[in-house]
Amino acid sequence: MEPKQAWGAVSLLMLLAVAVLVVAFVTMGYSVMVVTSVGAVAILVYVYVLYKRYNVEVVPESDIRLFTEPDDLRILCRIYGLDCSGDDEALRSRLVQFAHKNRSKAFAWVAPKAVLSLGSALEAGEGTAPDVTPAKPHLTGGQERSEARLTAIRSCPICDAKVSGKDKVCWECGADLEFYTVFQGSKVGRRFVTEKAKEVRRKLRYDVPSLGEKT
């Protein structure tokens, strides 16, 4: 089942539940005005979260090929509600398939597994993955690298380390500064950078040897 239909089914359930609760509270003697307002707010919040979290900007196929780190591919898979297991080849081909399927759209609906299985027990098998070869790291959105843009970058978009404006990669976390700065300009890029930042910060913490550790 497609994420969109799955969300449709779940949303219908949600609406029904709210309606049942509203009727229940009204029969219990609560003010109709108050109860319906609370119900309406609940629905608005639900719709807002749904759009904000699960209607995701599609990264085009050409941009997916620019991501070479397995960690980056895994974050993208997570954002798109795809399986996060396997090596970088498996992750990339899953992402390319997703981008290919949604190539005509700017935004696509995604859904976690629980929602999908709740929506339907019928799942179409995964098609054969197209051939993927990692491309040279240009920038997302088909943009060219520019000296001016790089010079203007003063802090790493991933780990927030101060950078000179001359370095291409971050001295602290090794991120390609211009690449992630440009990607950050899109909605999905912003979310990606937030997720990657969390992981990188966790890693940087682990890399520091613990002082109490005995050899």
Ligand SMILES: [Zn+2]
């Ligand atoms: Zn950094």
